[in-house]
Amino acid sequence: MSTAPDKTQKLGRVVLWIALALLVAAPFIGLYPVFMMKALCYAIFACAFNLLLGYTGLLSFGHAAYLGAAAYTTGYLVRSVGLSPELGIIAGTLIAALCGLVIGLIAIRRQGIYFAMVTLAMAQMIYFVFLQAPFTGGEDGLQGVPRGNLFGLFSLANDTVLYYVVLAVFVAVFLFIIRIVHSPYGQVLKAIRENEPRAVSLGYDVDRYKLLAFVLSTAIAGLAGSLKTLVLGFATLNDAHWSISGEVILMTLLGGLGTFAGPVIGAFTIIGLQDFLSDRVGSWINVIIGVIFVVCVVAFRKGMVGELQAWRQRKRAG
Template sequence: MASSINWAWLLVAVGLAVLIAAPALVYPIFLMKLLCFGLFAAAFNLLIGYVGLLSFGHAAFFGGAAYIAAYSAKVWGFTPELAIIASTAFAAVLGCLIGAIAIRRQGIYFAMITLSCGQLVYFVFVQSPFTGGEDGIQSVPRGALFGLIDLNPAINMYYFVLAVFVAGMFAIWRIVHSPFGAILKSIRENETRAISLGYRTERYKLGAFVLSASIAGLAGGTKAIVFQLATLTDVTWQASGEVILMTLLGGLGTMIGPIVGAGIVLSLENFLAASVIPITVITGSIFVLCVILFRKGIAGEITGFFERKQSVELRSNS
């Protein structure tokens, strides 16, 4: 067990080193987009991968937070960190409202409620005068971090986004590996038994929903500052479907899976944009292949392989 933990921390250290050095080799804007969507997918995975709740309306938190961050930075003159905090708080409150309604149902009913609430949020942003309609909020100033560090240079912005990404992923890791996370997993496996043990599962599911929405809002607010733009694209049900695709491709219930899935989807969109074949067709074909060949997702299959190998080694040593 200690060996597997050491390997895990070694992989984390290598991953951080790669991300720190990545701007020298890869376009920083693409990397920042990857980090934002990777954090969004990881937040969604916290809900579906560890609680077993499928939300079709998670774009409401991601895109809604983007609008709040953009408006507070452009109109109210908030510094970038305050704008992102405001957007995260908005996503938490919205998640509490939607979650309180949705967790009363299970399965497909839960998914449909989140979808309808997500569409309701979409139409609110379409009609609201402060959002700019289909034009969105443009020319959002990046500002200076804590009033000291200018975020207009791409390299400064990248390392700020990387810090937000690391903080968000650490929060998810801490939640999953806490007693609270253990209860969430028990709810996913057998909610009836969790109730029989005395846990009020509705409260735990609502807490997980709010945490997932908050981290999704953190990713959305950061994206608005990065691209200096907030549009309806990030609030649509298609955006919710895209994050589901990212999570399933990477692997449910894994820390690295959603990031891998986000990397695959965004890379396809970026490098095949000029392709004659529509991107959705290519992405859908890859998704079908992954469902057939990798039932647990790409990262899920790799993680499962090492877990099986470790269990064989433990049996042989015993």
């Protein structure tokens, strides 16, 4: 006879398959491909952040720096150097990972608020470099980034073709993170999150595990930034601004910290609200998002997916 956890897992798989089917059918049911691609890029970004905070317990206030570093790298190489889009994406991801390695070596030995402040300070330094560097276009950003041809075969100028490329990358990242979390390495990350001194006493090199998690998170965040540049055709200073680091925290908390689907739901919710309300309320959208953040922290501390899981557990216990 099936146990309650088995039923929950089966239900979760069914929901994921339904969500995937909706994403595959999105261009044919009237959903704007560019909006969906932008939301998927931010979903990848939120999943990357969740890997760091939700499963490792490290709060970074500067994750936008890696999104922006990859966005500028891909935009410059594709537009000015003439690289193909796949090579531009790989280069952007590697640059983000390299930035994460350098900053991680500096920050990883700090804990709590000190770790968060170091990541924020380093991210602001990177933002200043982007502002002053000649190849970034300064406040104007990199405009007119061509999408090119994927592997020289598929033209990404077609929104539908590019949408399915972005969707394929998103699914690959989602499955990759699930595999990491369920691996022995992921179990060690959870142990570090729950009780770092105990993990040290068991003989684990905690700093090495945290550094690898940090680099993986920054690389995936860079992948999101590279894809976003190809989708929108530009990279700007806003990609590396500290407010984007705040938004990804909100996306993760709103959807559910430490859950697989939570960051995705949170990203689609925030991007959807911004897209729907920006023309209607103007700059007040920031106030609305701030109110949502406060309500989430006060009333829904586990996020939408986390609260649903807690409700199901209470129901089974009752």
